[in-house]
Amino acid sequence: MTSNSYLSVKALTKYIKRKFDADPHLRDVYVTGELSNVKVHSSGHIYFTLKDDSSRINATMFRSQASKLSFKPEEGMKVFIRGDVNVYEASGAYQLYAQTMEPDGIGGLFVAFNQLKERLQKEGLFNPDFKQPIPQFPKTIGVLTATTGAAIRDICTTINRRYPQAEILIYPTLVQGAGAAPNITENIYLANRHGFCDVLIVGRGGGSIEDLWAFNEEIVARAIFESRIPVISAVGHETDTTIADFVADLRAPTPTAAAELAVPNQQQLYQQILHHQSILHQMMTSKLNFERNRLTKLQNSYPLATPERLYRPFIERLIQVDLSLQNATKLYMMNEKSKLQAIDSKMKLYSPVHQLTAAKQQLAHRTQTLTNRMQQQLAQNKVAFTNQLRMLEALNPLALMSKGFSVAYKEENVVKSVHELEKGDVIQVTFQDGYAEAKIEKKRVQKEGEAK
16 A cells, blocks of 8 residues: 555544534434533633543533523533534544533522522621611612512502501512513612612512522622612512522512511501500509509608708708808908908019109119219319410410510411511511511521620
8 A cells, every 4th residue: 555545634533523414313412411520711611521320421512502501510410411423623532512401300590599599608698697677667668670560569559558658669670581680780779879768679470480580690689688778579479489588688478478578567556556555554544643642651751741840950050050151251351351461562562663763762863963973073174164264365376466466477377587588578467456468678687695
């Protein structure tokens, strides 16, 4: 054989795949087995092995089919699978491609219900510690249900009959179908944002598990758990139990029962009021009789019969205390007056007026002393001035000139010697009563020892 006689692995695999494609029994197969090696890929595809006691087959469920599952496939779960068998060319292995999957023995919805219930229970959503009390006398009741069903009619009729004082606020809500769960959730949050209601009734009438399935959705359960307004669940009939019933603050078996739990019975309240009124009347009558008898006994007692004897010692004591108080007050006032007088004397001694008077007297004394000294100094200066004036008068050249003396000036300089003059000089001769100009015609120098 030549090399051309051999098939490639790819060609052989394609040949086998065509065989699988051509076989009508492998296009639509129903297989039951136990899940093993279950892996949910981030893409949404589910890869697992389907096995029984003697065989196993690899299987895949793509995201488009896996998203339709109402439960989460788990290890060891027995399931019914419908799909087709074909070859995965990359590995050359055949495997089962699952189209649908149902749990063995119980429905997928029931499995999903139990899975969600177990998970939420572990998170504490069913914990009784988180249950809010239902107000005893609500003013406004919010009802989240379909406006076309019998449930809304039963709820409104029951509330109006039992407690017409309460106002009913209806939030029209889808309670069945694909959009039911988001709509229930949205209306629960909306009612909480409004804050008008004291309690919410969330529910609907009876139906199959598929019809009630919206109340098993996780988003509805979390909306009920997060509601600040207490929630009464009223889903289906008494035998129907949903996740909402476990999360709600109070579970009612039917919508009518929810209305009965939400409001008190007006007639029962009235009967209770009458009953309490009767009991209160009896108690008050008994109490009045008791107090009346007690008052009679007290009025007839010795102290109240002669009350003045009862308080006479206190009056005498009061008089003594009053006298003691008056004496003590007088003594106290005298002491305080003496202290005040002593303080007043000290105040006068250190008074600014006293100090100001002393300062004025000292100022007057010093002013008088200064005046006397100034007058003495002025007299002394006056005597000295007179002496100086007399001396000046004695030395005054004008006085000498009055005796016939004169003074000669040459060019405004006093001529003191004949040597300062020359023939022809013009001089000014000053007399007591004026001056005259003269011209030197002749000069003669006096010799030593010569008489003038």
